[in-house]
Amino acid sequence: MNILPIAEYTIMENIRSKIFYILLLFVLIMIGSSLVFSSLAPSTEARVITDIGLACIEMFTLMTGIFAAVNLVLQEIENRTIYLLMTRPLRRWEYIVGRYLGVLVILCFNIVTMLCVLMLLLKVSTNWTLDPMFIWSAITIFFKMIIIIAIAMTASLVFTSSVTAMAFSFLVWVIGHFSSELKLMAEKVQSLLAKGLLYTLYYTVPNFQIFNLKDKLGIPEGMPMDVIALVLLYGITYAVILLVIGSLFFARKEF
Amino acid sequence: MPAVKIENLTKIYKKRYFLKPRYSVGIKNLNLEVEEGETFGLLGLNGSGKTTTIKLLLGLLFADSGQAFIYGHKVPDRQASNLIGYLPEAPYFYRYLSAQEIINFYGRLSGVPEQKRQKKIDELLELVNLTKNRHKRLTDFSKGMLQRVGIAQALIHDPKILFFDELITGLDPVGITEMRQLLLRLKEQKKTIFLSSHIISEIVKVCDRVGILKEGSLVRIVDLRQLKNKDEELEKIFLSTVMPAGQEIVS
Amino acid sequence: MRRGIISIIILAVILFKLQSTIESRYVYPFPPLTTMKYVEDNPYLELGGLFFGLRSLAADIAWIKTLQYYGGPNEDAIKEEHEHHTNEEEHEGHHHHDLHDNDMTAYRKLYSLCARAVWLDPYFMHVYSIGSAAIGFVQERYDEAALLLKEGVVWNYDPNNVQYWRMNYALAALGYNKVKDYKNTIAILEKMIDPVDSPLILLRVLANTYEKNEDYEKAIKMWRFISYKFPEETEHANKKMSYLDKRISEIK
Numbered sequence: 001m002n003i004l005p006i007a008e009y010t011i012m013e014n015i016r017s018k019i020f021y022i023l024l025l026f027v028l029i030m031i032g033s034s035l036v037f038s039s040l041a042p043s044t045e046a047r048v049i050t051d052i053g054l055a056c057i058e059m060f061t062l063m064t065g066i067f068a069a070v071n072l073v074l075q076e077i078e079n080r081t082i083y084l085l086m087t088r089p090l091r092r093w094e095y096i097v098g099r100y101l102g103v104l105v106i107l108c109f110n111i112v113t114m115l116c117v118l119m120l121l122l123k124v125s126t127n128w129t130l131d132p133m134f135i136w137s138a139i140t141i142f143f144k145m146i147i148i149i150a151i152a153m154t155a156s157l158v159f160t161s162s163v164t165a166m167a168f169s170f171l172v173w174v175i176g177h178f179s180s181e182l183k184l185m186a187e188k189v190q191s192l193l194a195k196g197l198l199y200t201l202y203y204t205v206p207n208f209q210i211f212n213l214k215d216k217l218g219i220p221e222g223m224p225m226d227v228i229a230l231v232l233l234y235g236i237t238y239a240v241i242l243l244v245i246g247s248l249f250f251a252r253k254e255f
Numbered sequence: 256m257p258a259v260k261i262e263n264l265t266k267i268y269k270k271r272y273f274l275k276p277r278y279s280v281g282i283k284n285l286n287l288e289v290e291e292g293e294t295f296g297l298l299g300l301n302g303s304g305k306t307t308t309i310k311l312l313l314g315l316l317f318a319d320s321g322q323a324f325i326y327g328h329k330v331p332d333r334q335a336s337n338l339i340g341y342l343p344e345a346p347y348f349y350r351y352l353s354a355q356e357i358i359n360f361y362g363r364l365s366g367v368p369e370q371k372r373q374k375k376i377d378e379l380l381e382l383v384n385l386t387k388n389r390h391k392r393l394t395d396f397s398k399g400m401l402q403r404v405g406i407a408q409a410l411i412h413d414p415k416i417l418f419f420d421e422l423i424t425g426l427d428p429v430g431i432t433e434m435r436q437l438l439l440r441l442k443e444q445k446k447t448i449f450l451s452s453h454i455i456s457e458i459v460k461v462c463d464r465v466g467i468l469k470e471g472s473l474v475r476i477v478d479l480r481q482l483k484n485k486d487e488e489l490e491k492i493f494l495s496t497v498m499p500a501g502q503e504i505v506s
Numbered sequence: 507m508r509r510g511i512i513s514i515i516i517l518a519v520i521l522f523k524l525q526s527t528i529e530s531r532y533v534y535p536f537p538p539l540t541t542m543k544y545v546e547d548n549p550y551l552e553l554g555g556l557f558f559g560l561r562s563l564a565a566d567i568a569w570i571k572t573l574q575y576y577g578g579p580n581e582d583a584i585k586e587e588h589e590h591h592t593n594e595e596e597h598e599g600h601h602h603h604d605l606h607d608n609d610m611t612a613y614r615k616l617y618s619l620c621a622r623a624v625w626l627d628p629y630f631m632h633v634y635s636i637g638s639a640a641i642g643f644v645q646e647r648y649d650e651a652a653l654l655l656k657e658g659v660v661w662n663y664d665p666n667n668v669q670y671w672r673m674n675y676a677l678a679a680l681g682y683n684k685v686k687d688y689k690n691t692i693a694i695l696e697k698m699i700d701p702v703d704s705p706l707i708l709l710r711v712l713a714n715t716y717e718k719n720e721d722y723e724k725a726i727k728m729w730r731f732i733s734y735k736f737p738e739e740t741e742h743a744n745k746k747m748s749y750l751d752k753r754i755s756e757i758k
Contacts, residue, residue, distance in 0.1 A: 005363045006364075041569060042705070043706075051562045083341070087315065089364070173558075181556065208559060215562045230524060230527055230528050237517055247510065248507065251507070
């Protein structure tokens with residue numbers, strides 16, 4: 001099984017690039033600046049810091065994740081480093097899965113780092129106490145990444161253009177958050193064509209809203225654990241399908 | 256069993272140009288056999304199909320028709336990959352890794368067990384004279400040094416057959432001499448070597464047989480072992496083969 | 507190739523099954539787009555919040571904008587109003603009942619700004635409690651305040667949460683205040699307000715209601731507590747306390 005060495009060098013590639021640290025530093029500053037904003041809303045400081053912090057973590061992970069994912073394979077084809085890999089006894093799908101897992105490990109590391117900084121900030125500056133939903137909202141941010149990274153990577157293999165793949169992933173991200181609204185619209189709309197289109201979108205685009213626990217932090221009934229478990233399973237299944245599609249495209253690729 | 260066997264191999268490149276497909280010939284009905292332990296050179300002008308042939312054998316490209324075998328394995332095939340060492344025409348490596356790390360990485364991919372791998376890495380670094388620079392990142396390497404790393408990675412899993420595409424292109428005279436010595440040493444070890452070049456004088460110094468490619472077809476195979484004045488004769492044969500009929504060289 | 511396609515089909519079926527199971531258990535926790543409340547110039551907060559899954563953050567920004575509109579975190583605007591009336595009374599010797607007879611057109615957008623924030627995040631309790639206090643008790647637009655609170659009660663039903671009960675109390679207090687039944691207003695406000703974690707505006711509402719009920723001693727006590735807990739309020743509290751002292755001596 002050659003997935004591990006591929007994942008390892010993907011991690012190494014990221015750790016050794018300077019831009020990675022500059023970006024991370026930038027986000028930590030952004031999270032820190034939430035202190036300034038929170039002072040504008042007295043008696044809701046903890047909420048404002050949490051919201052800004054989690055939004056920064058998600059957006060940063062999304063941007064770096066999509067950017068890394070669309071370039072993972074295309075960059076290697078362009079630099080022709082792919083030649084030496086593909087002449088090794090490495091199955092093509094192993095390469096895809098290894099690259100994918102490598103990026104996920106990096107993103108997981110990013111999320112954990114930023115989350116620690118955020119929690120420290122909350123602890124120091126407010127009378128905040130840790131709510132298990134807070135941790136779950138961070139975990140579901142990671143699961144959103146599991147899906148969107150698979151989408152970005154597969155899109156890059158299908159479109160063979162990093163710009164198109166990025167735009168596509170971004171579009172999916174937006175529609176995915178709008179998913180529940182799409183269904184409501186589909187139920188209301190009269191035209192059969194529009195109805196069909198909306199339902200198709202609703203059932204094919206991943207529903208990111210169900211992963212959006214960070215917007216559900218204040219909700220009284222919260223989200224039951226068994227539903228969270230189903231949601232996580234949904235995320236993994238979605239990603240696996242995309243990786244299979246990506247691998248099928250990659251298997252036919254010539255260099 | 257021949258090391259390489261190619262039967263009626265054809266590759267046509269298809270490019271879409273405003274939705275209209277455009278075709279260009281990579282190689283056409285190629286037939287070739289290379290014996291084990293032989294050093295075979297592909298000679299041809301740029302665009303004659305040398306790299307296409309090698310990429311088809313390595314599984315980087317897929318043939319439109321015909322087939323090719325490496326030690327009896329029909330390519331593309333993972334078992335065949337284990338027998339192949341490949342060095343592309345320019346050394347494309349991950350610049351953020353050190354010489355040792357990159358050789359180790361490719362060794363792992365080829366399934367060389369840990370202990371054997373470490374020993375082999377030491378040996379190879381010594382062979383290509385990089386022991387001192389083993390922990391330096393490839394960003395700081397010269398082209399000649401990168402080419403030597405390329406040789407080392409191609410040998411890490413002890414392959415039976417080596418593919419070198421334009422081995423000496425872009426190297427300085429010292430680099431060229433180093434590479435030639437390495438090739439001769441590999442030849443002594445009875446490795447099968449399949450290389451491509453457009454530099455006749457270099458091919459002559461190492462190859463046993465030479466195939467001349469012209470516009471995707473193998474037009475002639477020359478056995479250098481039967482030539483007396485290899486350099487001059489091969490040049491003459493080559494030029495007369497690749498030049499369009501009726502055109503004479505004015506010397 | 508064929509194996510790949512077969513596995514895609516199998517996985518897609520599993521995915522569909524999962525999705526419909528989740529769907530049956532998952533309630534979309536937000537008001538739908540069609541009920542969008544208030545659009546300032548352009549709905550960038552609404553769209554940003556919806557499309558990027560950042561509703562909670564968008565609500566925070568909407569709330570900060572509301573606070574800035576209302577005069578910043580120290581509620582300077584209220585202070586000005588109070589001072590204005592206090593001076594007037596000193597000159598003309600008006601009865602304190604008129605103390606909060608505010609200009610009804612002041613801060614007209616306050617309700618719609620609050621409604622916007624809670625449309626984005628209907629679980630943002632602070633908006634209901636602080637917003638309704640400002641609209642209802644300070645601006646005396648009882649109907650708007652009640653509308654806001656009712657929304658909060660509908661979205662946040664949770665008998666185990668003290669915040670939920672506070673909204674119900676606020677609704678009742680607002681009703682009594684509307685008919686100038688200050689005794690009952692105070693009775694409910696005292697139940698509702700926990701001095702330790704209540705926002706400034708509610709403490710001020712309580713102090714002012716004591717004053718309206720001619721309960722000057724309690725009002726002074728509350729202002730003292732306010733100036734202790736919110737040092738930035740000391741100046742205003744001192745003014746209030748000396749005014750109240752004057753009233754006590756007048757009565758005597």
